[in-house]
Amino acid sequence: MIILVVPRLNANGMALWPFVLVRLPNPGPFLLNHERIHHRQQVELGVIPFYVFYLLEYAYRRWIEKRSHYEAYMALSFEREAYAHDRDLTYLKRRKLWAFWGYL
DSSP states (O other): OEEEEOTTOSSSEEEETTEEEESSSSOOHHHHHHHHHHHHHHHHHOHHHHHHHHHHHHHIIIIISOOOHHHHHHHOHHHHHHHHHTTOTTHHHHOOTTGGGGGO
C-alpha cells in the first residue's frame, strides 16, 4: 500500500489500487484499515471490474432507489463491509473471500 497525501481530496481517504489517497498526513489506523479492506475487494474482483461494479451499484442506489448521494454511498456493499469492520484491525486476517457479497 502506497499512501499519498492529497490535501484537496474531497474524502478523508480513497483506495485507488495500489495507492491510498488521504487528505491529511498521518492517517489513523481505522481509516487505513478501511482502505485496506477496499484494496482486498479490488484484488478479489479485479481492479477495473471493482470500479465498474462500484459505479453501477452507486447509480442504482442513487437513481433507482432515489437516495441522496450520502445515502447511496453508505448503502454500497463495498462501503458497508469496510465501515462494518474498519475498527477491527484483525478483520483482514480472517475475512472470507468475496465477503462484500454478504452486504448486497
